[in-house]
Structures are given as C-alpha cells and as structure tokens.
Amino acid sequence: MPRDTPTPIDAELLRSWPLPSEDGDKTERGTVLVVGGARQTPGAVLLAAESALRVGAGKVQVATASDTAAALAVALPEALVEGLPALRNGELALAGADRVVEMAEHADVVLIGPGLSSPECASLLVAQIVPRLDTSLVVDALGTAYLTDHLDGVRHLAGRVLLTPNVSEAAAMLGRPEEEVEHDQLGAARRLADATGAVVLSGGVVSYVVTPGDESWSHDAGHAGLATAGSGDVKAGAVAGLVARGALPEQAAAWGAWAHASAGERLGREVPGFLARDVLRAIPRELARVEGHRDASP
DSSP: OOSSOOOOOOOHHHHSSOOOOOOTTTTTTTTEEOOOOOOOOHHHHHHHHHHHHTTSSSSSEEEHHHHHHHHHHHHOOOOOEEEEEEEEEEEBOOOGGGHHOOOOOOOSSEEEEEOOOOOOHHHHHHTTGGOOSSSSEEGGGGHHHHHHHHHHTGGTTTSSEEEEEEEEEEHHHHHHOHHHHHHHHHHHHHHHHHHHSSSSEEOSSSSEOOOEOEEEEEOOOOGGGGSSTTTTHHHHHHHHHHHTTTHHHHHHHHHHHHHHHHHHHHHHHHTTTOOOHHHHHHHHHHHHHTTTOOOOOO
C-alpha cells in the first residue's frame, strides 16, 4: 500500500499474523522487566506487570521505589519485585540504575516508564539505563522524556524497540506543538519512527502502528472509557508481554492495540464505569477470541 495508507487492524489481519505459541514453560515464554513507579504511583507498574502476565509472558520482574516494593510484591505475588532508592520527591534515584541494568541482563524485554512522574528525573534515570541495554525495549509514558533529550538514544537496539507515547509525549519528543501532532498523528508517528529507528504505537482516538520503513497499521482506539487512569499502563504491559513471547515489536503493537480496544468496547457494553484493572482482565479473552484457543464468544 502507499506510505500514507495504513493497513486496518482487524481479526482477519491478526489471524494471518499469528502470535508465537504460549506452549512451553515460563522461561520459554519470556521474562518482562517493568521499571517505573514513583512512591506515589505504584499502581502503574502493578497494572503493567499484571497485564504482561495475562497476555502470556512467562515471568515478570518489577523494579520500583523501595517504599512501595513490599506492598507491590504482596499485591502481585506472581512477580519478583526489587526495591530501588527513591528521591525525596518519590521519583526513582540514579543510584538504582546499575541494579536495573543487572536485572535487564536476564530479561527478554524491558518496559520502562509506567508511573514515572517527573520528566527531568525520568530522563536522567533512563539515560543511565537504556544505552547499556542489549535486549528488547518498550518505552512508555515519561520514559519517553529520555528521547526528548536524546532522539537517537535507542538506535543501538534497532529492530527491538517499541515506543508507546500519547499525543503530548510524541509532541515533546518531536519538539512540535501538541495541537499539530493531534491534527496529524500518523504523520507524527512516522517522523518519530524515522528519527528514532523504533516502532511507534501512538495513542489517540485512532491507534497507529508505524515502523521506521514504509509499513503502518491503524485501529480505532475503542470505547471512550479507555481514556481512564491506568489504561495506557495496561496497554504497555500487554505489548511488552507479547514481545517477551517472541512477537516482533510491530506485531506486538498491532495485537496489543486491537486487544486493548476490543476489551474496552466489550466492557463498555457490559460494565459502565469500568476501570483499567477491568481492561487487563478482559484482554486475554479478546486474544483468545482471535487465536481460537477456546470458546470466547460474547
């Protein structure tokens, strides 16, 4: 297709692009390391980590503020949780960067960004981690502040990086007005993919998946209720979990965007006022409906 015509993401497309099998033990299904969560926002990494597990990742590890690590480990007993030093304002301190890099050596994918609250602190921390990584990487939320200051900062991981910015984060990375990016999200996603060498999954009324080359896909973002606190963390965790299973970044983005939107549409019909935690529990059913693993009819 021409470069300006994204391929629609639907069930037929996804069935022609099957995800790696969930067969095998937990090691074979991959390990996700989630890095983030300031003292005040532990829920973001909780949502992302649980979402990664629910889409089939074999193991999940979390590196977060030491103040909340014990409570998070109880809330998600399936995960290994590592406490990192935090600053007075609750943000993760640079002193924890070495430990994150050590943990990343044993992970199949690192998801960095959920729950980070300060762009300045996030950029400094991520700058001490990402250049030292040699694994697949998903950069979400304020993890993207690092790329605002270092737009070529993930090129050493070419082919293994997925960015999941919302409109304001994409605008910051490109140094463009938010209104301009809102008006042309596909164009902005293309510029961002070309500038960073990463696959981009944009967030907005329509989701766009764009590679640094000529490939792109699009899908309606689903029910308005998805614009709720934590929804982006759920989507980021889902795509990271799919990458851990062995999906390509663009494949994980397409499947994750579709399943997230479909879960929101289903919940919108069934449960008015649903929460992000409801979405992450609905996503596996949507994946199963396409993959045909079991009866998942309405």
